[in-house]
Structures are given as C-alpha cells and as structure tokens.
Amino acid sequence: AQSVAQPEDQVNVAEGNPLTVKCTYSVSGNPYLFWYVQYPNRGLQFLLKYITGDNLVKGSYGFEAEFNKSQTSFHLKKPSALVSDSALYFCAVRDFWNAGNMLTFGGGTRLMVKP
Amino acid sequence: NAGVTQTPKFQVLKTGQSMTLQCAQDMNHEYMSWYRQDPGMGLRLIHYSVGAGITDQGEVPNGYNVSRSTTEDFPLRLLSAAPSQTSVYFCATRVSSGANVLTFGAGSRLTVL
Numbered sequence: 001a002q003s004v005a006q007p008e009d010q011v012n013v014a015e016g017n018p019l020t021v022k023c024t025y026s027v028s029g030n031p032y033l034f035w036y037v038q039y040p041n042r043g044l045q046f047l048l049k050y051i052t053g054d055n056l057v058k059g060s061y062g063f064e065a066e067f068n069k070s071q072t073s074f075h076l077k078k079p080s081a082l083v084s085d086s087a088l089y090f091c092a093v094r095d096f097w098n099a100g101n102m103l104t105f106g107g108g109t110r111l112m113v114k115p
Numbered sequence: 116n117a118g119v120t121q122t123p124k125f126q127v128l129k130t131g132q133s134m135t136l137q138c139a140q141d142m143n144h145e146y147m148s149w150y151r152q153d154p155g156m157g158l159r160l161i162h163y164s165v166g167a168g169i170t171d172q173g174e175v176p177n178g179y180n181v182s183r184s185t186t187e188d189f190p191l192r193l194l195s196a197a198p199s200q201t202s203v204y205f206c207a208t209r210v211s212s213g214a215n216v217l218t219f220g221a222g223s224r225l226t227v228l
Contacts, residue, residue: 004157036217041221041222042221042222043119043205043207043219043221043222044158044205044207044219045219046216046217046218049216090157090158102160102173102174103160103217104160104174105150105159106157107155107156107157
C-alpha cells in the first residue's frame with residue numbers, strides 16, 4: 001500500500017521569507033511524487049513532479065521540491081513567499097510499478113502568507 | 116480546448132435521491148477518474164477508467180457507480196444518496212502512459228440532507 005503524510009495542517013509565513021511545506025511518503029517500490037495547489041473554489045493545479053534523476057525538482061511559480069530517498073520525504077520549498085502563494089497544497093505519490101495507476105494524496109497543508 | 120468540464124457545480128439532494136455527476140473532457144485522455152475531497156482527508160479515489168468500456172474501483176467506491184461508454188465522458192452515479200456522501204467531487208484525467216500529470220475539473224459540491 002502507498003501513503004502520504006503532510007504533518008502540518010497550516011503553515012504561516014511572512015511575505016518575502018522562505019517557505020517549506022513538508023511531505024513524507026511510503027511506497028513498496030520506486031515513487032512518482034507530485035505537488036498540486038488548490039486555490040479557493042478551484043480544482044487542483046499541477047506544480048511539479050519527481051520521477052527519477054536530480055533530487056531537486058523545479059516547478060511552476062518559483063516552487064521547488066527536494067526528493068530525499070533515505071528520509072522518504074519530498075518537501076516543497078520557495079525562497080521568497082508571495083501573498084498570492086496562499087492556497088491549499090497537496091502532496092501525492094504513485095508507486096512506479098502500480099498497475100492500477102492510483103495516485104494517493106496527503107491531507108493537504110494550508111499555506112498562509114501574510115504581508 | 117475546454118479541458119475537463121464538470122456539471123453541476125452545486126447540488127443539494129435529500130437522503131435516498133439519485134443523481135449523476137457529469138464529467139467530459141476534450142483532450143483525448145485515456146485515463147479518467149473521480150475523487151472526493153473532504154476536510155483533512157485530502158482527495159480519495161472513488162472509481163477510475165483506463166479507457167472506454169473499462170472501469171475499476173478506487174479507495175472509496177461504495178455507494179457510487181460509473182460507466183465509460185466513450186473516451187470523452189465519465190459520469191458518476193449516486194443511486195441512493197446518503198449524508199456521508201456530502202463532499203466536493205473532482206473529475207481528473209490524464210494520458211495513461213508514464214507519470215503524466217492529472218488535469219482536474221473545477222469540482223462539484225454536493226450536499227445530502
């Protein structure tokens with residue numbers, strides 16, 4: 001079975017400060033890892049993904065994430081937060097060998113960026 | 116391209132009523148899926164389809180039916196609605212191969228009284 005944990009329900013950060021949204025995962029094989037963002041009353045939008053290769057993945061809107069196999073983590077980061085980054089963020093994992101193509105989501109972390 | 120279109124956006128049902136949530140896509144994606152979103156629980160997969168005529172259960176399939184007669188459409192049916200089905204429902208699609216990214220619809224908010 002595969003699972004994802006986002007240990008923080010909410011992260012508060014001041015505009016201009018760096019931000020980190022944490023994610024840990026569990027899969028039996030090699031993981032595909034994703035970050036999605038949801039703005040109010042909208043569907044989820046893709047931010048970035050890790051499949052293989054470089055452990056630091058760069059995505060949309062200046063976000064990046066670091067894959068750490070030993071710690072089974074895939075934390076989302078941004079060097080300088082914007083008020084417009086305030087949204088709900090979801091980490092998701094899929095087992096590389098999962099024939100069912102199921103993507104498992106974490107519970108979500110609300111990011112609040114204050115001016 | 117419209118992407119993924121869900122209807123209705125909002126619906127209120129009484130316990131025991133039936134309804135269908137519609138999902139249509141114009142991207143020729145083989146894979147289509149339905150998720151429900153509940154506070155603190157993230158998104159949970161209800162049913163999915165890897166092509167016309169093929170459907171399978173996800174994590175929380177009970178109380179829901181699906182069918183896939185065309186590539187474009189993937190309706191989700193609630194045969195006898197229950198208050199526990201109050202949720203926001205998202206349809207998501209992608210190309211089947213590789214680690215392709217899901218494209219989500221805008222969601223359908225369902226309240227069962």
